Amino acid sequence: MEPQIKNPLIIGAGPAGLTAALELAKRGVTSRIYEASGNVGGLARTQSNGDFLVDSGGHRFFTRYEKVAELWNSLLPPDQWTTVRRRSAMVVHGHYVxxxxxxxxxxxxxxxxxxxxxxxxxxxxxxxxxxxxxxxxxxxxxxxxxxxxxxxxxxxxxxxxxxxxxxxxxxxxxxxxxxxxxxxxxxxxxxxxxxxxDVFRYPRRGPGQVWDAAAAQLAVDGIVPALSSRVVKVRFDGQEWTLELHSGELVSGDVVFSSMPLRSLVRALEPTPPQHVRAAAARLKYRGLITVAVALRGRHDIPFHWIYTPSKSVEVGRIQNYDRWSSGLAPDGWDGTFLGLEYFIGPDGDVYEHDDEHLTCIALEDLRTLGIGDSDVEQVMVVRSPFAYPICDAARDRNVARIRNYLLRNYPTLRLVGRNGMHRYDNQDHAMLSAMHSVAQYFGDDVDPWQVNTDRGYHEAGLLKKEVGL
Structure with missing residues (x-):
């Protein structure tokens, strides 16, 4: 018999969490969403400073899954999409390779x-x-x-x-x-x-445009994500779930779809999981990301979207050239250069360790070293993203399997979705598909969210006909 969800709770308003809410709404079910940050979209949000928009991490909209393409198309009209041919390079010995x-x-x-x-x-x-x-x-x-x-x-x-x-x-x-x-x-x-x-689509105003549209669509059905609402406790009494927010507020429901970092979820669970499960969760690691977006008044002809910087002479790991992603990320008529310098923070680091001024100095020094210069800076914007990427170390699969098996046995109404929720290095479309499958599976469909993104040869290249509206 198909289960009847009456009051689902969703932790996280990134691509996976919002997709889960949209899928539930299609089935006539109203969910409640709790997001720790002040934005929807997770890492795929778009941060703004005036008319300058920042995409942290660089989000190509590519998928092999028609359901995902259909969802994207339903959220933004055709005139809000651009089609981009990726051009990337690695700076080695002074050459753009x-x-x-x-x-x-x-x-x-x-x-x-x-x-x-x-x-x-x-x-x-x-x-x-x-x-x-x-x-x-x-x-x-x-x-x-x-x-x-x-x-x-x-x-x-x-x-x-x-x-x-x-x-x-x-x-x-x-x-x-x-x-x-x-x-x-x-x-x-x-x-x-x-x-x-290597062709992909991109929203004219950055990836957050899609997820802002998703939130707006949910609002029509009375579903408004609660922002700045970090979940600190996840309790189960055998029948009902209760989430405790950092404000002390308690909310209850009959099923939880969680995209919060898996390590944090295990720590928040009550009753407390056994020691071997807590130990497995403690061994899960994450990387943080800091994007320093620099707008230069001078025009630098850099014919690449991404520039990888393996050299030890600079601290930046990768540079995004926003001009190549979409002209909509900069003010109308902007004729300068808009770059996003990406700095990766290790599992023991803190994205808030250095203030904006210190990070700006590092970014400008890196630009000088790379020969781009910094004499005509229009503005600088710093965007911090903790828990940006799960780390794929040698013990990852074993630890995740141990946690997953425990949760499946003891909490059938707790469903893990998304990159951080499942601790997998998934693309955006894979995170969405995991949420689609998780909702469908709960309603009795023969699908398995853990089988998403198991193709070792999967690469982002080319577009589905549905993606280009054919």
């Missing part, structure tokens, strides 16, 4: 000697690959050395991964890399550009 890496560039762009050394290392790794494949359990270093050869791995990826993950590559699992890092493109055609194969 296209990413995904192209064999022709590697052999010619940085000189004959470096090209031949890299090729020799690459061929040696491929010779050994047949005998000793790295496999799914390999560390990132082992995977990267096998995939690119030691020379090109160390040139392009070792330093970048150390910055973004704030960890030694030997201690990071490689499974996420199969989806996030592209192989070298060996094409002889001079005009070949990998960006031609």
């Amino acid at each position: 296209r990413y995904p890496l192209v064999g022709r560039d590697l052999l010619t762009q940085m000189g004959f000697r470096r090209g031949m050394r890299g090729l020799g290392s690459f061929l040696w790794s491929r010779t050994r690959r047949g005998m000793q494949p790295a496999g799914d359990s390999a560390s990132f270093r082992a995977w990267g050395t096998e995939e690119f050869g030691r020379y090109w791995y160390e040139m392009f990826f070792d330093g970048y991964v150390r910055k973004t993950w704030q960890a030694d590559p030997d201690g990071i699992a490689s499974d996420w890399a199969n989806q996030r890092i592209r192989s070298i493109v060996w094409h002889l055609r001079k005009r070949f550009d990998a960006a031609d194969q």
